[in-house]
Amino acid sequence: MNNTLQNLPTGAESLLIALATPAPRGDVGIPVLLWGRPGVGKSSFIEGLAHEQLPVTTLIASIHDPTDFSGLPVLEDGRVRYAVPRWVDDFPDDGDGILFLDELSTAPPSVQSALLRVVFERKVGFHPLPPGVRIVAAANPPDLMVGGWELSPPLRNRFVHLNWDVSTDLYVHSLTSGWEPGALPQVDVSAHAQKLRFFQTRIAGFLRVKPDALHANPEENKYGFASPRSWDFAAALLATADLLGYRIDDDTNNQVLFELTTGCLGEATAIMLLEYLRNLRLPDPKEVLTGQVSVPVEDLDDSELFVLFAGLNDYLKKELDSDRLLTWSEPYLDLAARAFADGRRDVIFVPLKELAGTTWLVRLMAKGQAAGPDKFSAISASINGLFSDEGLREFIEVLS
Incomplete structure (x- = not known):
């Protein structure tokens, strides 16, 4: 136009x-x-x-x-x-x-x-x-x-x-x-x-x-x-x-x-x-979820990290019924764990709560179980590591 x-x-x-x-x-x-x-x-x-x-x-x-x-x-x-x-x-x-x-x-x-x-x-x-x-x-x-x-x-x-x-x-x-x-x-x-x-x-x-x-x-x-x-x-x-x-x-x-x-x-x-x-430095969310791009969490500022997770959520919510849900969720969980380790739990609490409020966790656990005991154990450990975090639980309780 x-x-x-x-x-x-x-x-x-x-x-x-x-x-x-x-x-x-x-x-x-x-x-x-x-x-x-x-x-x-x-x-x-x-x-x-x-x-x-x-x-x-x-x-x-x-x-x-x-x-x-x-x-x-x-x-x-x-x-x-x-x-x-x-x-x-x-x-x-x-x-x-x-x-x-x-x-x-x-x-x-x-x-x-x-x-x-x-x-x-x-x-x-x-x-x-x-x-x-x-x-x-x-x-x-x-x-x-x-x-x-x-x-x-x-x-x-x-x-x-x-x-x-x-x-x-x-x-x-x-x-x-x-x-x-x-x-x-x-x-x-x-x-x-x-x-x-x-x-x-x-x-x-x-x-x-x-x-x-x-x-x-x-x-x-x-x-x-x-x-x-x-x-x-x-x-x-x-x-x-x-x-x-x-x-x-x-x-x-x-x-x-x-x-x-x-x-x-x-x-x-x-x-x-x-x-x-104009100055946002964000990778394509799909490339992150498919493992084509590795995101150095420490290189993103808080607003960029927040926007990135919101974009990842949008893609994952479309894959809840897809066979890709398991493989696409693994990079998401890894990125979330690295954000926690970087001391920025508060930045991604809201996107995490939003995604957890869907059927994502239930479906992800079912996909992991179907993939075998090793995969189920790895997925369970990743999820438990995030959602058993005391700070995250307190934050979710405040928002609920």
Whole structure:
């Protein structure tokens, strides 16, 4: 994807990635808020994405009443229900679409409050939007707002924030060649789920090193800021970007990945995260489990060791019914024992507990028994050496 989009405004590539991303709540699209000066084509680009299977409905936030987003209370048979506004009917129940909330910064606080549920819970009153409907908003930057309202932190935290701009060169190009239309990429949901786990484990490793990065002060970030919700957004967006060819270790992708992570977490946290991800020194988990690679535990820092074990867990959990379970578990047990010997039990306690919480141990013992007394004895000794550890038992009891 990233090799084909050469003549789009700043922020457009990141926007298309966000709209194509399977959302953490099971819908499609991470909500996006485009910040750009008047006249740079925010509305035109969004409305230009429309086609027969992708209707776009534009609502100017400032000219709507809160009931246009929360539903109008109606008394019926002695009970109050919320009548759904007509614009909801623009979207077929089983189809795709884009709800475009333009001029969001001109919406008064009462309308902003009504939009909280629409943006994150994807409900108008108690009526859910179809899962294929993406949500995009647009606003003028704070320094260009005249007579508007600042967005509340709860509303800001429900978007990935992207700066939108048109360079002089792009505008000159458009005068002779026209504007390049955008097109939504397609993302396989199952492939995204696997890649999402990949980035979740790496973000978990980062937060072990920088635990204070989980939360950020909204007042210190004028757009996006870190919270558990926006970390979920960042993981999902990085997974989509990777599937579409935007690699962390490829310098040509720096701008798009920076836009996406900054839009979720704020600039300072995004810089630290991307630097961490680029500098991770991790072998392929499958090569570790198959014995192709030997891992010097002492060469890995705590976060790298944590991420490595989380990745090994993902592979082993897929092999619970496989004949490979025994041979793949032996390097895992050896690596865990070496981590214990290196004095870093606490680093791998959580991954060990997670794997032990599956049927792994039972199945592994059965595989060892079937392989003969020598193999069963060796596997039993390895397991007992780990799980009889006093520190591990105490830790598991605390977590249970």
